[in-house]
Amino acid sequence: MNQVLTIVVDGLIYASWLFIVALGLTLIFGVLRILNLAHGGLYAVGAYAAAVFVPFFAGLGLPAEFSLLAMLLSAIAVAVIVAPLLERGLLRLFYGRDEVVILLVTYAVFLMLEDITKLIWGVQPYYVFEPRTLFGNVEIGSLFYVGYDLLLIVLAMICGLGVWLWLNRTRIGKIVVAVIHNPEVSAGMGVNVARIYMLAFGIGIFLAALGGAFTSPLIAVQPGVSVSIIVVSFAVVIIGGLGSIPGAAIGAVIVGLARSFAVYELPEAEIFIIYMVMVLVLVFRPEGLFQRVQARKI
Numbered sequence: 001m002n003q004v005l006t007i008v009v010d011g012l013i014y015a016s017w018l019f020i021v022a023l024g025l026t027l028i029f030g031v032l033r034i035l036n037l038a039h040g041g042l043y044a045v046g047a048y049a050a051a052v053f054v055p056f057f058a059g060l061g062l063p064a065e066f067s068l069l070a071m072l073l074s075a076i077a078v079a080v081i082v083a084p085l086l087e088r089g090l091l092r093l094f095y096g097r098d099e100v101v102i103l104l105v106t107y108a109v110f111l112m113l114e115d116i117t118k119l120i121w122g123v124q125p126y127y128v129f130e131p132r133t134l135f136g137n138v139e140i141g142s143l144f145y146v147g148y149d150l151l152l153i154v155l156a157m158i159c160g161l162g163v164w165l166w167l168n169r170t171r172i173g174k175i176v177v178a179v180i181h182n183p184e185v186s187a188g189m190g191v192n193v194a195r196i197y198m199l200a201f202g203i204g205i206f207l208a209a210l211g212g213a214f215t216s217p218l219i220a221v222q223p224g225v226s227v228s229i230i231v232v233s234f235a236v237v238i239i240g241g242l243g244s245i246p247g248a249a250i251g252a253v254i255v256g257l258a259r260s261f262a263v264y265e266l267p268e269a270e271i272f273i274i275y276m277v278m279v280l281v282l283v284f285r286p287e288g289l290f291q292r293v294q295a296r297k298i
Helices: 002-032 039-059 066-089 099-121 146-168 171-181 183-188 193-216 225-240 245-263 272-284
Strands: 139-140 142-147
Touching: 002 039, 002 142, 002 146, 002 193, 002 225, 002 245, 039 066, 039 099, 039 193, 039 225, 066 142, 066 193, 066 225, 099 225, 139 146, 142 146, 146 171, 146 193, 146 245, 171 183, 171 193, 183 193, 183 245, 193 225, 245 272
Parallel strands: none
Antiparallel strands: 139 142
16 A cells, blocks of 8 residues: 555656646647747756755855745746747747747757756756755655655646636636637737737746756756656657646646656666557547647638
8 A cells, every 4th residue: 555655646746847847838839839849958947047046045044945935036037038038039030930940949949058057057966955854754644755845746736727727717818828729810809929929938938947946956956957857748748738738737647657656666667658658648649638629621
């Protein structure tokens, strides 16, 4: 029984931060129709930013609780600085081009971000330990977990619910949904589509950086962290269905539980099992579990 509980809890913890990153990827694709390969690089930038902000706040003599604020501010800073540079300075030049061209452009940005992080922060690993000491240990059954790890599950739920409420319960969110379904008609109705693109891209970047920032206490922040996250994030959104927020949530849980099961029962297949699940889903549901309903052309 303890083994099952361990697999489930560890799988949900892994799925939580993975969902935050995949949520940003899903939002960007849903609005801009861009498969943003640079997303993994922005996750890494968020992690590095947190590795700088957290010690800075600690050096000011502030209580350890402010490390959470430091991680949030680092994600906001990444979104505010990087999103306009990428969307307005680069991606906007390629709207309307072939999807493969934009895919290659974002891949080029991903490679540049990998080297930029090395130039700025070097190749030595950074460790962010302060946040993991805030919440102590939490007992679940006969097992003990670090409270911070369980906080990530709550954070993922807040991000998912927040984005869903924003899209479905606010005026600007409904405008974003209208742009998702038909940007041409939305522009004809007076919607500033370019501004909506910038807004959606900025929020997507923020979510990527937020995932990196709040994951930094769990990992060694070093070159290469961006590679694994972008590959697994794409597996999540492909399983769930490109552009679907519920799909991203279900996909993250499936990937998290599959990986956790492999770690405990079949460790040599830890990576393989994720892509095996993805292939099985694609065989029976080529557009993912939550495929978008499209209007029939006549």
